[in-house]
Amino acid sequence: MGKTVRETIKEIVRVHLVEEKSMCFGQCLTAVGWVGGTLPELYEEDGMIEVATSDVANGGFVVGAGLKGIRPIYVVRYQGFQWYNAPIIVNYACKSKEIWDVPCPIFIRSIAMEGAIGPVAGSSHHSLFQRMPGSKIISPMTPNEYKYAYNEFMKDNDVYYISEHRKSYDNSEELHNVINKNSDFTLFPISITRFDAEKARLILEKEGYKINIIHQLWIKPFLFKDEWKEALNRSKYGGMVLDDDYEEGVASSIAHTMMIAANKKVHTMGLDHRTAGFHPDTDNLPPTPEAIVEKVKLIINEKL
């Protein structure tokens, strides 16, 4: 078995600090689980920088480090905390190259998780960065995808928002697109929904439906490849974008781009438009395989 996503990230961070002599900023990095086992056991003298519990200012510290050209990594333990960490990053780092011709490359490790963590911390929030200019957004869920994301960042001088998900950390397998010559429906899953979309596809196939799955790694810039457009156009009942963020954000935006380019309807499925509670009965989770299956069948039966 190959390396897991967790081991891959840990090695990338080690190389970034030890060999590239950069810095990795974040809160509570060197404590408890070393952020889910994705950080090497390094300390401030090695570039592993514990910041204070001052989320907005911390984003500013990382921007300052980015301006000095060290390509810092910034670990944000819960993507929901981006609402406090993002202001200085999206308003300064993302715009600095355009206004002043001063690039400010930062590799933001923005970590999603959900399940009983309440109204603020849970789920993915990449839509927050998508609507502002100057950032790139990738959501890697496999070891090779993570390496690709890091290598792209190192060749570039933009702010990279890496939309991670803790549930991908144990994964050591690559995810592959399935494109049939003629299909009933095409799924375009993002982030952690890629795993459950795969399960949903298998259930639907057992029931006799032909389902494409086209995994979405790049969120921004979003490029609708010709091959994907053709697959969508050949899907009898159109397609659906799946996301771990609220449906009104990235999912709707990407679906809109697809519909403008293709001749099919593209539906969306993400978090419900409501606040998550801590209790399991009140949580707001990404679509399950069963929920995806149900919605696809409703669409195919022309009830949606």
Add this chain to the structure above:
Amino acid sequence: MKDLRLEIFKKASLCRNFELELFNKVQEKIIKFPVYLSAGQEFIASTIAVKMNEIGVRPDIFIQHRGHSTYLAFGGDIFQLIDEMLGRKSGCSFGMGGSASIQSKEKNIYGHDGLMGNQVPIGVGACFASKLPTIVFVGDSAAEEDYSLSAIGWASTKKLPILFIVEDNNLSILTEKKVRRNWEMHDVANGMKVKSFNIPDDPMLIHKHLENSFDEPLLLNINTIRKFWHAGAGTDGENFDRYEDEMKFFGDEGKQIDEYNKNLVLEAWVKQLGKQ
């Protein structure tokens, strides 16, 4: 000591005359966007710039939105600043920055994006990464931002070679400090174990407080009097004017310096306006 004071006055004179001419250009509607004039506050940046030359330090500078005097005092190019006011690609921020977001790569001056006070955490982060002498300019209002305060605290924790200059004109647009808060920046900074002083914008006093500037974090809350409105061409009324006071101190020599800079600024405007 008089030589030092004169050297500072020369810089302040360039800054003052630039702002006066810019004020005219706004009134003449040659400039059609909000400008943030630093007239009245020019002795702060001028004194610090002279001190940096004296100790041979070329600091990283994180400027605030009211920053024309900082830019000029530290040697920023006047022609590029004029072009910026005219929205030209040849401007110091390529015509994107207007009055509030000016920069000078040559002089290590980083632009401000308009998010009040964010230059404090950005400057702290840059200083942490580089460990180089760094100066952050912030107004008394922007200094109140939560992230400004926590950034000063982190600079203290990390013992950075950084100088925080609070240009305290007592006003947030037109809201006085006493309406906004019952505390002073130097007290807060002292509480965070940052050596801090509350002083007037007397150049000799500022100069004196810059001794050993980058040995540890230092904050100077410098009380000053803004001459013009928050934005645009209007005045805050008749107040004490440090510039007039200093010019009087230097007598005819002061008037000659003022006249020289007035002409220098005028000629620069004529030259730039004459370009297509």
